[in-house]
Amino acid sequence: MATAVEKALSRLERPLLPLISLIEMLYLTGPFVGIEDLLAELPADIDTNGCHYDNPAALLNAELDILREIEFLKNNTPLSYLIVDGIGGECPRVEAVELWIAQGVMARELEEINSLLCGGRGCDLCCIGPKSRSRHNFFDIPLEENELKGFAGQRRVEDMDGDIYAVPAPLLDGRPFYQSNAPFLLRWRRGWSMVLPRQSACPNLADNGFCAVYEQRPAVCRKPQIFPYVLEEDGRDEKGEVPRYVGRRKLLAVWDCPYVREYQAQIASYGELCGMEPVFKENKA
Numbered sequence: 001m002a003t004a005v006e007k008a009l010s011r012l013e014r015p016l017l018p019l020i021s022l023i024e025m026l027y028l029t030g031p032f033v034g035i036e037d038l039l040a041e042l043p044a045d046i047d048t049n050g051c052h053y054d055n056p057a058a059l060l061n062a063e064l065d066i067l068r069e070i071e072f073l074k075n076n077t078p079l080s081y082l083i084v085d086g087i088g089g090e091c092p093r094v095e096a097v098e099l100w101i102a103q104g105v106m107a108r109e110l111e112e113i114n115s116l117l118c119g120g121r122g123c124d125l126c127c128i129g130p131k132s133r134s135r136h137n138f139f140d141i142p143l144e145e146n147e148l149k150g151f152a153g154q155r156r157v158e159d160m161d162g163d164i165y166a167v168p169a170p171l172l173d174g175r176p177f178y179q180s181n182a183p184f185l186l187r188w189r190r191g192w193s194m195v196l197p198r199q200s201a202c203p204n205l206a207d208n209g210f211c212a213v214y215e216q217r218p219a220v221c222r223k224p225q226i227f228p229y230v231l232e233e234d235g236r237d238e239k240g241e242v243p244r245y246v247g248r249r250k251l252l253a254v255w256d257c258p259y260v261r262e263y264q265a266q267i268a269s270y271g272e273l274c275g276m277e278p279v280f281k282e283n284k285a
Contacts, residue, residue, distance in 0.1 A: 009263065011109065012113060012270040015109065015270050016063065017273070018050075019046065020063070020102075023067070035071060039060055042056050042060075043056075069097050081242050081245060082244045082245070083244075085247055086246065095247070100231070102230045103228050106227075106274060106276075107227065110228065114223070117259045123209075126221065128205070129200040131199065132198055132199055136198075138195055138198065140164065141194040141202070142191065142220050144219065145191075145192060148185065150213050150216060151194065154185050154194075155182070157177075157184060157186045162189060163188070164178075170188075177195070178198075180195070181200075182200060183197065225257035225259070225260050227251075228250075228276070231247060232248050234246045249275065249276050250271075250276055250278075251267070251270070251278045253278065254282075264280065
């Protein structure tokens with residue numbers, strides 16, 4: 001039986017996006033009314049862009065909620081977002097939908113790959129605050145309201161207005177908010193965060209180096225250290241009606257992470273297969 005790491009590397013070697021790119025082309029040039037009509041006619045296996053896919057219909061049915069966006073191109077449904085290029089020009093509809101689907105599919109796929117690579121390693125990189133000589137004063141871990149129950153007993157600060165990344169930093173107890181001896185929950189302009197000051201650690205990090213609530217960990221803790229930067233959020237359109245994004249077509253990998261260093265070649269190949277530029281970037285120095 002394949003190990004978790006072997007399963008992850010297999011996924012990196014065979015990303016979904018080359019298959020989806022083929023499906024987009026077939027759908028737009030074929031007589032299909034809905035995406036399900038196309039999936040029903042797929043063969044038992046497909047080879048494309050150097051990747052082999054067994055039972056492609058089953059693979060794509062799992063992404064149907066994202067793939068349905070393709071149908072908007074045939075029925076001229078207005079898109080619920082605006083995507084522009086690097087100089088601010090609006091992307092054609094076909095390209096905009098392609099980028100939207102790529103962001104969604106890769107985000108979901110890499111979250112699963114991350115869990116396979118990360119789980120059970122006993123790595124605490126994402127669970128600790130900056131080191132004493134770091135250029136960072138703190139790290140913040142964004143949390144949803146319903147995730148706060150996983151941090152029962154922690155100090156909560158609910159009256160912080162403005163931006164915690166502003167200069168000068170907002171004050172708490174008469175000093176910069178991050179000059180605390182322990183992590184704490186903070187509600188600010190963006191919502192709730194767990195603030196990790198220098199030389200602190202998440203309260204759910206156990207003495208053995210593992211997460212005490214791993215199966216119920218917050219959504220942000222499930223995010224990969226390799227993640228799609230296909231689209232970058234950029235406010236709203238000129239009328240303020242729909243969100244605006246800039247097409248970047250990049251794959252970012254956090255160089256601090258031990259599995260990113262170990263599997264750099266496989267991660268770079270994954271990005272190239274997806275048509276994205278791989279970028280390796282240090283985050284916590």
